[in-house]
Amino acid sequence: MAEYKIMTGNEALTHGAIAAGMRFFAGYPITPATEIAELSSELLPKVDGTYMQMEDELAAAAAILGASAAGKKAMTATSGPGFTLMHENVGYGMATEIPCVVVDVMRQGPCQGVATLPAQGDFMAVKWAAHGDHPVIAIAPSSVAETYTEIIRAFNLSEKYRTPVFFVSDATLAHMSEKIRIPDASELEIVERPQPTCDPDEYLPFNMEDNGIVPMANFGSGYRWFASGLIHDDTGFPVKTGNTVAIEGASRHLLGKIEDNIEDIQKWEEYKCDDAEILILSVGLVSRSVKTAIDAAREEGIKVGLFRPITLWPFPGKRFAELTAKAKTVMTCEMNLGQLSEIAAQYTDRDQKIVAITQSDGTVIQAKKILNAIKEAK
């Protein structure tokens, strides 16, 4: 039976992850993500799962990939400074197509910033995490309830498309409490990892040819496979450096498998967009301030709407472009110095007005500030 509970974002995230089948968590303490590690350390052993506190974030990202290869759904959670350290091994997960979920509870600033305060400065760090061209799926919830349901979707996408999936929250969403509905297990769609059924001697762990996604055999299941962070072919072994066709093919495969399934991966919310002359692009918790401002502006007769990507990356640009085509003005509202505004610019006309509401003072942007900006932009 579904239940109603009051919990914080970090609590909902942990419970949701376990409902999704997470049985391995490796992490390293960092504000404002620590509660996810704490709760995981308490809950996972109760469900025959494992919590590992690693020596650093490099090790945490490595350990979840090892655990995933051995058959467990695995996650880590961190914030900016730790996220930066994780890029290296998350890149390995992308290249070797090992599923896992990486949570970034964003905090203010570059470097250490302000550890306890929220921000959205990692949107682009998430998009470009790890060097080289690589696939990226990132999900950004706007409420505690959505944190619960969307972390489950993050695990599902990770398993379906054999790739690390990012989940971006922020310090305020992580620590605020809301009443949420916890769905009954029977209501949840949980993607279990398929296992190969072919002859073990014929098993190939990858399929570059058709952007294919081969079931990843659990280590120890009798299917022996090899993975390398080097550019490889279907066998997992490095391609010869002269084989430019295979090198290009393997690189395109990683992006291609996401592109091929973009409709299943992308998700967004449209709020009062139908007749919107002003369209606001906003992501995460701050989008709720945007909604409040929109309601107030509409009372004054201003036709304004919100476009909120829930899948932040790959950015739902096709739909956003359809909506911007109908709008006179495009606004962005984000808790950083202008990252979504650069994205918005790609989907607007040369003479279309773009108004960027940015803020990086460690607080959530208030509706009043947004309302004033809407009035000015009109």
Next chain:
Amino acid sequence: MSEQHVYDKYFRADKLKTMWCPGCGNGIVLQSLVRALEETGTPLEKTVVISGIGCSSRAVNYLNTCALHTNHGRAIAFATGVKMANPDLKVVVITGDGDCTSIGGNHFIHACRRNIDITVVCINNNNYGMTGGQYSPTTPTGAMTKTTVYGNIDTPFDICDLAGAAGATYVARSLTYNPVHLKNTLKKALDHKGLSVVDAMSDCPSLFGRLNRLGDAPTMMKRWAEIAVPLAKAKTMTEEELAGKVVYGEFTDRKDRPEYTENYAALRLKAQGGK
């Protein structure tokens, strides 16, 4: 068809021959490991080998087990995840002196501290081979490398001292010069429950050997007859007599520390309300 050799099943025939230079010690360590796996009866299906980056780490390419060729220094951290997720697996890390004790040093000491049941085989050739012969944390003081052209001023790590002090419960040094000893040492390491470390002294004739004018591969190999000293004998020697020597043998073989996956299994029982 040619006759099957007992060790054939361990190798991916299509990946051979190896990428290693003639005279490189990596092959001797690899074949000693395969012999040890055979003699310990470790099933291939349940064996996972994990490596980082470097000439030595390429060893996993040739083994017919599940294998991860991971990022530089990170093999032990990946291995920790594999072992914790499925303690029934036999997890072996193949690494080098730079991979294990420089970029991966933190993971190494923490795995020792946890005493998790992983076997770490460190092929120690005193330099970075793959990048062309730069100095590593085990390069002897005074030695020449591409980044110590005036002689190395650093003091090297003794990997066995490091591992033992960090809590590893089986620590031994062996050498490619004595493959039987190496095989037997690897066997003990594989059979040991807990974190086992084998510091496998090896030669890189192409770089370290050439840069230090140690002669060709056979000459380098013969050199071990002069510099390698068994632990028992070393105990009878003075510090002066031991200068420039490499002491090999078993340095640690403890049974008094609990193994990490077993400890975690006990924690689970406690969490689930058992004793």
